[in-house]
Amino acid sequence: MAMSTGGSGGGPMAEINVTPLVDVMLVLLIIFMITAPLMSHKIQINLPQANPNTIDTNPPEPIDLAVKENGDLYMNDEPVTSAILEAQLRVAAQKNPQPELQIRAEKTTQYQKVAEVMAAAKRAGMVKIGFLTTGGDQ
Structure with missing residues (x-):
């Protein structure tokens, strides 16, 4: 915490040190840039195809x-x-x-x-x- 020297305020002056914040954000940015392409791998699945000829338009009475x-x-x-x-x-x-x-x-x-x-x-x-x-x- 920095102290005010002279001036009109006379009380303590709080300054936020943003250097650690920037360091953490840069590290997170690099981690996400590396892991994001790895998470988008594709999985092949065979989905069933609807055949309009097999759909029963007259379902049985419940x-x-x-x-x-x-x-x-x-x-x-x-x-x-x-x-x-x-x-x-x-x-x-x-x-x-x-x-x-x-x-x-x-x-x-x-x-x-x-x-x-x-x-x-x-x-x-x-x-x-x-x-x-x-x-x-x-």
Whole structure:
């Protein structure tokens, strides 16, 4: 810190020594100039190409599965048991393309019941599973 000699102020005068700052900035500049070209190496990846002839313009109807609070199951608004559900999901899993299973559970339904339905869908071979919600109050 430099001291004022004479003059009108009479108090200490603070001067910032910028030499270390400039040294550090020059070192960082040199480091970034050397490392920047090394970081822009290219990686070749083979991206899949879309074939417009294979796109299905008529996707299958999704399977709507409602799980009520008491555990009752309704597949496409028809009551089903868990054994019938699993059999119908096995049939649906064999279709090409496979329809999506859309699970719609009430807000008060226990998760265990939904987990059992998802396990049954997995055992049946379903790979497209979605969840539907209602736009009610949160």
